[in-house]
Amino acid sequence: MKDWIKKIVQQFEVENKSAQAPEKMSEEMATLLFMIDVYNKNLLDTPKFSVRQAREELDVFSKKLIQSGSVENEETFFQLRQFFNAHRIDETTYFLHAFEDFKKIIWEFADQLKEEFKDQKHNDQMINGQFKELRDAVESNSIDKLREKSKEFISKYVEVQNKKDTNKQKRMNSIKKNLNQFKKKLTEAQHTANHDHLTGAYNRRFFEEQVRSFSTTADMGDNKSVMMILDIDHFKKINDTYGHDIGDFVLKECVATIKKLFTRENDVVARLGGEEFSIFLPDYSVDMAIKKAEDVLETIRKQAFVHGEHQIKFTVSIGLSEWRANDQLELIYKRCDLALYEAKNTGRNKLVVADKLKAVA
Numbered sequence: 001m002k003d004w005i006k007k008i009v010q011q012f013e014v015e016n017k018s019a020q021a022p023e024k025m026s027e028e029m030a031t032l033l034f035m036i037d038v039y040n041k042n043l044l045d046t047p048k049f050s051v052r053q054a055r056e057e058l059d060v061f062s063k064k065l066i067q068s069g070s071v072e073n074e075e076t077f078f079q080l081r082q083f084f085n086a087h088r089i090d091e092t093t094y095f096l097h098a099f100e101d102f103k104k105i106i107w108e109f110a111d112q113l114k115e116e117f118k119d120q121k122h123n124d125q126m127i128n129g130q131f132k133e134l135r136d137a138v139e140s141n142s143i144d145k146l147r148e149k150s151k152e153f154i155s156k157y158v159e160v161q162n163k164k165d166t167n168k169q170k171r172m173n174s175i176k177k178n179l180n181q182f183k184k185k186l187t188e189a190q191h192t193a194n195h196d197h198l199t200g201a202y203n204r205r206f207f208e209e210q211v212r213s214f215s216t217t218a219d220m221g222d223n224k225s226v227m228m229i230l231d232i233d234h235f236k237k238i239n240d241t242y243g244h245d246i247g248d249f250v251l252k253e254c255v256a257t258i259k260k261l262f263t264r265e266n267d268v269v270a271r272l273g274g275e276e277f278s279i280f281l282p283d284y285s286v287d288m289a290i291k292k293a294e295d296v297l298e299t300i301r302k303q304a305f306v307h308g309e310h311q312i313k314f315t316v317s318i319g320l321s322e323w324r325a326n327d328q329l330e331l332i333y334k335r336c337d338l339a340l341y342e343a344k345n346t347g348r349n350k351l352v353v354a355d356k357l358k359a360v361a
Contacts, residue, residue, distance in 0.1 A: 029065065036062050036080075041273020042204060045197050046090040052244055055274070057083055108178055119167060123160045130156045196271040198248055199255040207270035207278060211329055214282050225282045226289035228320040229336040230258070230296070233348040235275035238314060246307055250314060251275065253305045261295055278336075286322045286355065293318050293351045301349060317343040321354035 040058045043051045061083070064076045130153045137149035194206040202210075214225060232238075232254060239247040251271075258269050258279065268280040281289055297316065304311045319339030321332055339354035346352075 025066075033062055033065065041276075044091060044094070046087070046094045048090045049087050051197060052248070054087060056244075115171070119164070123164060127157060127160055199252050199271050201255045201259075201277065202268055202270040204270060204272050204278075207268055207272070207280065208329060210268045211280050211332075214280070215323070215327065215329065223283055224285060225280065225323040226284045226286055226320060227281070227323060227332050227336055228279045228289065228293055228318050229272070229333075229340045230277045230279065230316050230318045231340055231344065232275040233315045233317055233344075235314075238312065242310060242312065246310060246312060249307045250305065250312060254300070254314075254316070257300055257303070258296060261292060261299065286320075286353070289320055289322075290351065290353065293320055297349065297351060315349035317348045318351045319343055319354060320351060 036058055040055055043049075043054050045051050061076060061080045068076065130149075134146075134149045134153045137146045140146070194202055196203045211227070214223075232250065235247065235250070238250055254275075255269065255271065255277065258277065262269055262279060262281070264281075266282050268278075270278050270280075272278050281292075297318065301313075301315050304313050306312075317340060319336040319342070321335040321339060323332055335354035339352040343350050343352040
């Protein structure tokens with residue numbers, strides 16, 4: 001049986017005896033479960049679907065498919081299609097509303113500039129008219145008319161300049177306020193786009209961007225780096241025992257603990273999805289990374305995390321691999337993933353270095 005199929009099935013921990021044995025599952029069924037799992041790991045909070053709610057529903061669909069043992073389960077497939085349709089519509093609506101908010105700010109900014117140009121043009125026309133009358137007065141050789149028009153010109157010019165300065169200051173203050181709001185919204189949007197909503201860790205998309213960016217520059221020199229994938233052991237049992245609120249608490253505490261140990265500016269701590277996290281360490285040797293990974297294991301296994309009346313203890317498993325010359329992201333993912341799989345299958349609460357495994361050498 002292929003390891004990737006076995007891993008997909010085992011993560012749902014279906015105990016129903018009527019469920020199809022993993023070794024008998026078709027590759028079509030496993031592929032469908034894999035696609036649901038990938039979607040599950042890249043969910044966004046939307047107005048109608050929280051990440052937790054969507055994840056729970058997708059897990060229910062996956063378990064139903066495993067239990068039925070067939071890709072022809074019409075009722076489950078109908079419900080799954082309905083879910084995807086509703087979720088994608090809500091997701092699209094969410095982004096459209098965010099886009100409309102940005103457009104509104106930009107249009108308000110443009111309207112203010114338009115008004116400023118309009119006022120400027122009007123003032124210029126008014127001054128030009130006064131200047132023409134002054135010039136006519138000069139050419140008329142009339143002292144009285146020249147005195148009158150000179151006073152009018154100076155008075156109007158001072159009035160226009162004062163009004164211009166006042167209006168300009170008001171517009172500049174308004175523009176500055178709107179720009180600050182726009183900047184704040186852009187910053188919030190960028191943070192939302194780059195971070196996991198629950199834990200504050202980077203999300204998978206940003207993580208992969210950073211790794212690929214490093215790989216581009218690393219190819220030009222002798223830079224070394226290390227990547228590790230970390231998974232909370234028996235996380236489903238934590239949710240089943242204490243509830244999802246405690247499960248969310250554990251996820252957040254896990255990230256907070258990791259961040260305290262990886263404090264360099266270019267260390268990238270990300271949540272890949274569910275209870276799985278990844279850490280990318282540019283300019284890092286394998287020996288240094290092993291020491292850090294052991295610190296993570298030791299810190300978490302010794303700590304009791306307090307939430308209300310509960311004291312929760314948990315452990316993690318880690319798969320680690322060095323970034324080799326000309327490595328592709330998918331390849332280092334695979335090595336770390338296989339090392340993590342080995343750690344899970346050989347007792348959990350441990351570190352496995354991919355480069356020391358024959359299977360992933």
